[in-house]
Amino acid sequence: MINLIPKEEKKKVIRDSYYKLVILFLVMLSTAILIAFVVILPSYFLSSVKNSIINVKLEMQKSEPMPPPDQQTLIVIKNLNNKLTLIENAENNKFTISRKVINAIVLKKMPDIKITDISYENDPLKGKKISIEGNAPSREVLLLFRLALENDNNFKQVDLPISNFVKGSNIQFYLSLIPS
Template sequence: MFNLLPENLKKNIKKEYNLRRVIIILLFFAFVQISFMIFLLPTWLMSNYKEEDINLRGINLNNHLESLNIASTTENIKSLNSQLSIMDKALSYPEIIPYLDAVLSKRSKTINISGISYAVSDSKNAVLTIDGTSGTREALVSFVKNLQALGMFKTVDLPISNLAKDKDLTFSIKITISES
């Protein structure tokens, strides 16, 4: 087949053909994009509204749970307080602080207290044990007599074995406390 077109016209026709081809391809992509947007828009709008609805439900649920937590926590605290007050009334023990103050106020300079223990036998009686050292026997006897003279204690017991030495005596005094 003979080609009767000149070379420059052939080039122009090829350029025009390529340009038309590119335009067709671009129009096809534009059509695909526009149709994609048109078909996707309803789905996007619906998911946006659902997201707002879920966020609103979450906020409402959090507010409701907070109000329930506050109410249940308040109820739990009130219940525990009532139970603790019942236990406090049932388990009333003699207070130790006034007795310790009395013991420490009667201590002389030669009496060194190394240990104090407190044991509750029942709701009305307790035993206070005082351990320590005394410089002299007379100071220890005087300390015990001063404690007995207070009249706060049911008994003040100093075992005789604690008075075996004249100086540097180790002692253990048992004091019975009774609240009536």
């Protein structure tokens, strides 16, 4: 088929189609922005009116004199202060077994020893105490574990009852530690 349109005219038609495409894109974009603006406008006005109403109420409340607290309010405040003091004192006297102590126990443990329970207690009469229960394959391994804990500075006293050494192998042991 023979092309009857000259090259200059072809280029002009292609350029015009690009211009039309760009103009169409800009018109659609501006229409979308206009629709979004119209949709958001009522919400904006509503929130600005609510904001001004809240500011007016806040100014009115600031200008009002503060009434003196009545007897019941004072009692509630005093009771709350007592409870807060009690909680703060309990936090100061709290015995927490730290990560440092648990890590010291776990790092001193031989691979053959299986620890099944680590517990702690804070008795006002006896003091702080950490108890360890577990299984050891032999007396020698259990004795080495006890010696390793005794040499650790985190513990003042390591108590391993002699009854744990009655069995020769597969020993279920109970060990108590007093932290420093």
